[in-house]
Structure formats: structure tokens, C-alpha cells
Amino acid sequence: MDDLLQEFIAETRETLEALSGEIVAWESHPDDKRRLDAIFRFVHTVKGSCGFLDLPRLARLSHAAEDVLAQVRSGDRSPDRALVNAVLGVVDRIGELVEAIDAGVSLDDSGEDLLIAALAKGSDEVAQAPVSPLQRAPARSVRLNVELLDRMMSGMSDMVLARNELARRLRQGEVDPMIEGALERLSLTVGEMRDTVTRTRMQKIEALFSALPRMVRDTAASLGKSVTLHVEGSDVELDREMIEMMRDPLVHIVRNAIDHGIEPPAERRIGGKRENGRLVVSARQAGNQIIIEIVDDGRGIDVERLVAKLVSEGRDERELRALSERAKLELVFEPGLSSKDEVTAISGRGVGMDVVRASIEQLGGRVELDNAPGKGLRLAIHVPLTLSIISAIVVGVGSQRFAIPRQAIEEIVTERNGAIRIDELGGAAIATVRDRRMPLVRLADLLGIEPSGSDEGQMLVIVGVSEGSYALAVDTVLDNEELVIKPASPAVMTTGLYAGQTLPDSGLPMLMLDSAGMAQVAGLHFARDGVDRFDEEVAVHEVPGVPALLFADLDGMRRAVPLGAVDRVEQVDPSTVRFAAGRFRVTIEGRILPLATQGEIEGRTQLSVLRLKDGASEVCYAIGEALDIIVLPEDVIPAREPGPISGVALIDGEQVELLDVLWVFDEHADRESEESAPLCLIAGDADGWMMSFVRPLLETAGYRVAVSLGEGEVAAVVLSSEDMPSELRSTTPVVRLRRRRAAAGAEDDSVYRYDRSGLLSALEARVTGKTG
Numbered sequence: 001m002d003d004l005l006q007e008f009i010a011e012t013r014e015t016l017e018a019l020s021g022e023i024v025a026w027e028s029h030p031d032d033k034r035r036l037d038a039i040f041r042f043v044h045t046v047k048g049s050c051g052f053l054d055l056p057r058l059a060r061l062s063h064a065a066e067d068v069l070a071q072v073r074s075g076d077r078s079p080d081r082a083l084v085n086a087v088l089g090v091v092d093r094i095g096e097l098v099e100a101i102d103a104g105v106s107l108d109d110s111g112e113d114l115l116i117a118a119l120a121k122g123s124d125e126v127a128q129a130p131v132s133p134l135q136r137a138p139a140r141s142v143r144l145n146v147e148l149l150d151r152m153m154s155g156m157s158d159m160v161l162a163r164n165e166l167a168r169r170l171r172q173g174e175v176d177p178m179i180e181g182a183l184e185r186l187s188l189t190v191g192e193m194r195d196t197v198t199r200t201r202m203q204k205i206e207a208l209f210s211a212l213p214r215m216v217r218d219t220a221a222s223l224g225k226s227v228t229l230h231v232e233g234s235d236v237e238l239d240r241e242m243i244e245m246m247r248d249p250l251v252h253i254v255r256n257a258i259d260h261g262i263e264p265p266a267e268r269r270i271g272g273k274r275e276n277g278r279l280v281v282s283a284r285q286a287g288n289q290i291i292i293e294i295v296d297d298g299r300g301i302d303v304e305r306l307v308a309k310l311v312s313e314g315r316d317e318r319e320l321r322a323l324s325e326r327a328k329l330e331l332v333f334e335p336g337l338s339s340k341d342e343v344t345a346i347s348g349r350g351v352g353m354d355v356v357r358a359s360i361e362q363l364g365g366r367v368e369l370d371n372a373p374g375k376g377l378r379l380a381i382h383v384p385l386t387l388s389i390i391s392a393i394v395v396g397v398g399s400q401r402f403a404i405p406r407q408a409i410e411e412i413v414t415e416r417n418g419a420i421r422i423d424e425l426g427g428a429a430i431a432t433v434r435d436r437r438m439p440l441v442r443l444a445d446l447l448g449i450e451p452s453g454s455d456e457g458q459m460l461v462i463v464g465v466s467e468g469s470y471a472l473a474v475d476t477v478l479d480n481e482e483l484v485i486k487p488a489s490p491a492v493m494t495t496g497l498y499a500g501q502t503l504p505d506s507g508l509p510m511l512m513l514d515s516a517g518m519a520q521v522a523g524l525h526f527a528r529d530g531v532d533r534f535d536e537e538v539a540v541h542e543v544p545g546v547p548a549l550l551f552a553d554l555d556g557m558r559r560a561v562p563l564g565a566v567d568r569v570e571q572v573d574p575s576t577v578r579f580a581a582g583r584f585r586v587t588i589e590g591r592i593l594p595l596a597t598q599g600e601i602e603g604r605t606q607l608s609v610l611r612l613k614d615g616a617s618e619v620c621y622a623i624g625e626a627l628d629i630i631v632l633p634e635d636v637i638p639a640r641e642p643g644p645i646s647g648v649a650l651i652d653g654e655q656v657e658l659l660d661v662l663w664v665f666d667e668h669a670d671r672e673s674e675e676s677a678p679l680c681l682i683a684g685d686a687d688g689w690m691m692s693f694v695r696p697l698l699e700t701a702g703y704r705v706a707v708s709l710g711e712g713e714v715a716a717v718v719l720s721s722e723d724m725p726s727e728l729r730s731t732t733p734v735v736r737l738r739r740r741r742a743a744a745g746a747e748d749d750s751v752y753r754y755d756r757s758g759l760l761s762a763l764e765a766r767v768t769g770k771t772g
Contacts, residue, residue, distance in 0.1 A: 005053055005101070008049050009098055009101065009102050011045075012046060012098045013098065015042050016042075016091070016094075016095050016098075022039065026039065026079075026084065030078075030079030030080070030084055033073075039087065039091070040066065040069040040070070043066045043069065043091070043094075044062075044066050046058060046062040046094060047062040047066055055097075057097060058097055058098075060112075060116070061093055061097075061112060061116065062090075064116045064119055067119075068086075068119045069087065082118070086115065086119045087119070089115045090115050090116075093111075093112065149201055149240070152197050152200065153197055153198070156197040156198075158484075159190055159193070160482070160484050161484055163186065163187060163190050166186075167187070198239075201240050201241070202238065202240070203238065203239075203240045203243055204234060204236070205235075205236045205238050205243065205290070205292075206234035206235070208243045208247060209234055212229060212254060212281060213231075215251065215255070216229045216254065216258065219255055219258045219259070220262075220277075223259060223264075225258065225262055225263075225264055225265065226265060226276045227276065227277040227278075228277070228279070229279050229280075229281065230278070230279070230281070231280075231282070232280065232282035232283070236285055236290060238283075238290050238383075242290075242363060242383060242384075245363055246292070246360075246363070246381075248359065249359045250281075252353075252355070253294050253356060253379060253381075254279070254281065254294060256353070257279055257298065257379075258277075258279070261298030261299060261300070261376070262298035263277070263298055263299055277296065277297060277298060278296065278297045279294070279295070280293070280295045280296075282295075290382075290383050290384075291380055291381070292381040293378060293379070293380045294378075294379045295377070295379075296377055298376055298377065299374060299376075300371050300374060300375060300376055301329060301332055301369070301371045301377060302373065303328040303331070303371075303373075307320045307321065307331065310334065329371050332353050333353050333354050333357050333367075334354060335354040360381055363384070365381060365382050365384065366516070367379065367380070367381055368380040368382070370653070390405055390407075390482070390485055391407075391481075392404060392406055392480075392481060392482075392483045392502075392512065393406055393409055393412070393461070393479075393480055394477075394478040394479040394480070394481060394510070395459070395475075395476065395477050395478065396474065396475050396476040396478050397444045397447065397452075397475050398444060398450050398451055398452055398475065400447075401478065401510050402443070402510060402511055402512070402513050403481075403483055403502060403510055403512045403513065404463070404472075404513050404515065405499070405512070405515070408463055408464060408465070408515040409462065409463060410462040410469060411637045411638075412461050412462070412477055413462070414459055414460070415459065415460055419433065419434045420432065429441075431460060431471035433462065434634070435634070436635060438468070438470050438471055439470040439471070440470070440471045441470055441472050441473065441519070441522045441524070442458075442473040443472055443473060443474050444475070446497070446518060446521065447497070451475055452476075458473045458475060459473070459474050459475070459476060459477050460474075461473075461474060463518075463519075465519050470519060470524055472518070483510075483512070484502055485500040485501070485502050485512055495521070496514065496517040497513065497514060497517050497518055498511045498513060498514055498517070499512045499514040499517070546562055546563075546564075546631065547562075547629060547630070547631055547632075548560040548563055548629075548631070548632045548658075549561050549563050549569075549610070549626060549628075549629060550626075550628045550629070550651070550656065551610070551623045551624070551625060551626045552625045553598055553599055554598060554599020554600060554623065554624050555598050555599035555600075556599070556624075557598075557657060558627070558654065559645075559656060559658065559659050560632065560656050560658055560659065561610065561621075561658070561659040561661065562632070563629065565612050565614070565661045566610050566612060567611040567612065567618070569609070569611075569626050570588065570608070570609055570611055571606060571608055572586055572588060572606075572607050573607070574601060574604050574605070574606065574607045577595060577601055577622075583668065584596075584601070584622075586609065586620050588611075588620070593619065593620050594619050594669060594670055595609065595621070596619055596620070596664050596667070596668045597622040599622070599624070601622060607622055608622070609622050609623065610623060612661060612664060612665070614661075614669070617669045618669075619665055619669050621659070621664060632658070633651070635650070636649045636658065637649070642660075643660065643663060644659065644664070645660060646659070646660035646661075646662075646663070677702055677703060678703055678704070678716035679703070679704045679706060679713065679714070680704065680715065680716065680718075680719055680763065681706055681707070681708075681709060681715035681717070681719070682694070682695070682705060682707050682719050682720075683707075683718050683719070684720045684721040684722075686721070689753075690719065690721070690737070691705075691707065694737075694759070697760075698763075701760055701763075703763070715732050716733075716767050717733045717734070717763055717766045718732045718733065718735070719735050719737065720735070720737070721737055722736060722737070722738055722750065733769060734766070735750075735759070735762045735763055736749070737751055737753040738750040738751070738752060739753060
């Protein structure tokens, strides 16, 4: 509501500024119908907005002015001086009230009754009250024409292309470090500007949802049904163009849910349901995608009815009956199919879900169905955040390069991996990836390109589309780039294989592959080639997964950790947490334990921690809230880089990150000094500098440190100043520290005393040389 109020204030200000001259001109020429219409539209708009925003004083003033202006427009009243002054007084008062609302102050309503009374026919002219001296808040936003936003985005896209070309040209020769630094700064600036310009095109999805309540009410009433609508996630932002393109598919889905899904009240009573049907429309962001869900508590999809309908239209019944349940559910997307026997104003014409899916796939999105017969249907729409600049993976086939949208890629594996197997089944290639079977499409064969024939084997890109997943065989996976996507020529787009064209850093135009289009051109029928039936048979013998704790992390993400690593979940007082000795630590049961975190701790009144144990070592991990005990699926997509996340898994339709316990212990566990750790002897430390500053670094790296040797002890390496004791020079590997940054010459193997990485590398080399 706050956003709507601010928009109302901004619009009213702009209109008042534009009308200021018109009102004065109307006072001089009261018979000017054009100016009268402009003032009438203004007070009419204010009246309509006030009713929605609950602003009774503004509504009362604008309603009174609207009535009088309507009489003038119809010819029932003549605009004499008294009437013009009264209208001017009301308009001025509207301006004052708007500024007061924006400033958060209240204005006395004395005089407003006189203003309204002055509008009445035959009333005496009243003196206009002086404008209240309210300090107008500085404008923090401007309203832009949509065409201007589109031009800004187009210009930003051209800038990204120019940056890519400049980077390519610089890479072709020797680059001056100063020029390289300038290019890096330019790239950062271009990236920030791109994000900013993209944000200007973003709009709250509330603009898409706002028409649903009225449409649901009218549709349900026309069908004799009662439906309660719940809208969630209206604050999620989506590209303005995406919102416009999503409008018709969403309306169609919602009307279908009311017409086909939710039963009439009498039927719901017989089924033990409430008479009021429930329809939930929600939106949320997951990574670089927006997920819009439409869930109803109706009858669900009767797949047997779909099969019977297709059989009546001439399809092979045996083939349809052999499909898996998921494949039968996908029949709802068959072109020309309608489960309605009669044609109504809402449905029955056979123009439905196939058009909806085609529209969404045109946006680079996909549709998922989750059916519960007799209980309801969940339909999830996945669409990218923006259409113009997207993240893509560049792949190579022969001498050609192509881009694939990242959101369509589940994972990338090599064909030579031991967990990968390629088989021929019924003349079709099948890829088995960790016991998961899927159709295999060789991009070279699909496009008629001669493959490279490399002995290294091909790469398999696992691509997800609305019907399922398939493996796309390519020669190489080259790069990950953010690319500007523009439409290709009609001759290219009509092949169904491409989603557009782009210009990467290489400077050579490149086509963006259409994941769903490739599956269609390749003739993939995911549920009709035996793959789904195989999956169903395997599921019977599936072994239980790994139990894990699902929790909400401090940064707002939902993550999971194997339950075996968790000793217990404990509530602690945030005051017991301190940043000490280079990391967060928490005091529990009289012990100081290291604390790992991926979010902010400050400002919290209570804190939950996971106590993770690995034998003798223990590390605490701060979380927001423990949610549930779950079972991790077998299909876990590993992270591309080592770090706090080991991978991601799909849990109840949501991508959930898996906490890497190895990373937690490696990065945060206090390293205890063990007898087997190599002993580093510090020698020649007359001023105590090495013991004070170097010793903590060595102990953190896993060394035992001493300034003298005990009986029977032998040093693995000696760390010495430039003045090394003579008795150690020939008996033990030595690393010498020098005070000067530069070495004395080619023979000088000492290390600069402030070079941390150089020191650790030199120590490791000496120790390895001695023991190996």
C-alpha cells in the first residue's frame, strides 16, 4: 500500500503542475471545453484513487468538485467567477493535503466545508484560503516513458557488446597493465550500469496480480461457484516486458483452474470439502528465475479422461495406455485438446494449455505440473528475470560455437566419467548419468556439423525442459558469459532450434540454442521411449537417502547439512559471540568454540547454532532456525568451485544448498598441535620478532614451533634470520628471512619477512625435500 500511496502522490503532483496553467486559463476563458475536461479528469482520478487508498477527506473534496464540473460539462450550470474560484480553492486544497500526506503531518479540516458549500449553485463567493506553508519533500523519483526505458536497455546492450569487443582485441596482443586496469574498471562500471538499467525495467509482479481478484470473482460467479483467492509474493520484481507477456497465460491458467479444477459447491460437499474453493497464486525468486505457482484444491486432472478424449480423436489407445503417469499428465498440453464436452464462454474450444506452454517457453521458461487427483493441482511457471542480457554457457561443436541459457542446464559431465554410460535402446541413444537414464541428443548430428573427433571424449550437458531432461553431447564447454540476446532472422528462428543471436567476446556472431526446440526437432518423447518406465522400475528398488537437517540460514537461504555431522542444535545468547583471534568464537559450557557463519549476527536477540563434531574437533555453525528432518535425494548437483556449499539438491520442488562440512572444519576448526606435526625451529630471533609475529602463522599452518630442541628432538626445518647460527647451517634444511624486499642476487634464496605465502611455500619445499 505504501508504494501505491507514493505513486498516487507523484501522479497528483505531476498533474497539478501540468494543470496550474490550465486552471488560470480556464478562469479567463470559462467556456473552454478542453481545459474543463482536463480539470474534470484530474478530480475524477483523485476521487477514484482515494476510494481505494482510504483517504476520505480527499475523496469528499474531489467528489464535490466532480459533481459541479459534470453539471458544467452537461450545460446545467454556467462557469461563473464564483464557481471557478470555488473549483480553484478545492484543487489548491487537494494539493495541500497531498503534500501533508507525503510529509506525514496533519492539517486542520476547518474551511473545507466552506469550500464545498461554495460549489453549490447560488452560493456566495468565498475567499480562498492561503496555501499552507508546507515544506515539500525533495523528489526522489521520476516517471519515464516506456520507450525511453527500452532505448536505455538497447544502449546498455550495445555498450556490453562494445566492452566485449574491446576485451577481445586487447587479448590478441600484449596488453599494457595500465590499459588492462582501465578495462577492468570499465568492465565493473558497465556491469553496475547494466544492473542499474535492468532494475529500471523491473516492476513489482503486483501489476500482474492486481486484476486477478475481480477476474476470479466474475468467473466464479458466472459458473455458480464460490472461490477464495489468496495472492502471495506481490513484492517480487520482474522485467516489465516479461510481466506483459505473462499476463495472458496467467489469466488462462487461473480461469482453467476455476472452470476445470474447482468443483461446484454441491459436488464439493459430497466430497467432504468446504463449499468455498481455494485458489492460491504466489510468486518467489529462486536464483535468476521467478517461480509463479497457481495451486487449487479442486478435482485435479483426470488423466484417464484425457486419454479417452484423445482416443476418440483417433490416437492409438495402446500407445497412450502404455505411457507413465507423468506422461499421461503431460497430455494436457496436447494441441486442440479440451476435457470439456460443451463449449462455454470460458472453455471447450481446444485452444488452451498448449498455447500457454508455447507462450512461456517463448520467454525461455517452462511449466511444471504436480497433480493430486481429487485434491487439487499445482502448476509452477519458471521464467527468467530478464530477457535482454542473460547468463549463458558457450559450447563448441566442430568449428562452431553456440550458447545455451544457464537456467536450462542442470549439470555438465564428461562422457569418459566412470558414472556415465551410453547405450542404444530401440535405435535411440540413451545416456545413464549416475543411474539416471535420459535421451541423448548429439548436437553435431542435430545441426549437421562435422564433430571435432577428439580423443578426449565428448561433454554431456544435462538440459532441463518442461517435459523432462535430456543429455546434449557437445565437443567442448568453453566459457560462461553474460550475453546480450537479440532476435535472429526469421529464416533462422523458424527452424525451432534457436532462441536468438548474440555477440560474445570472440567478436564472432553466435546463435543461442532453444532447449525445448531442440528436444522437439530431435523428436524426443520423454515418456514414450521407455525411459520413464525404466525410472519407475528403478524407483521400486531405491535405497533410502541420507538424512539431513533442513534449516534457514542467517542470509535467508534454506540449506541442509547431513544429520550425522550434527551433534545437537543449541540456543545461545548473542552476547556470548565475539570476533577474536581472526574469527568469530562462541562461549558454550565454559569452552571457546570457533563459529562459522554465512550471514549477519548483529542485531539478533537470540541465536541458534549447530554443534558439528568430527572426532576431537568441534565447530559451531550459526543458523536462523532449524526447520525439518529430510532425506537428501540421490541427484545432487555438485558445486563448481570449492567453498561453503558442496552442491544443490531439489527438495519439495525447491533448490536447497548443501552445507560443505569439510569446508567448515577446514576453514574454522582450531588446529591442535599434534606430535606428528613437523617441528619448525626458530633461530637467530634476537629481538623476538619471529616468535611474536611469525609463530601464529606457522601454528595456523600446522607446524609445531620451538626456540630450542629438547632431548631427542629433531627439527624438520629451521626458520632463521639472516644471521643464522653456524652450527645449524649444514645439519638441517633452513629458510632464512631477510628484511629487504628485494633479494641480494641470483644466489640469494632467502624470503622477504612479510611475504606470508612465500614463507609457507619455502617451508613446505624444505620439509618435503628432507622427508621425501
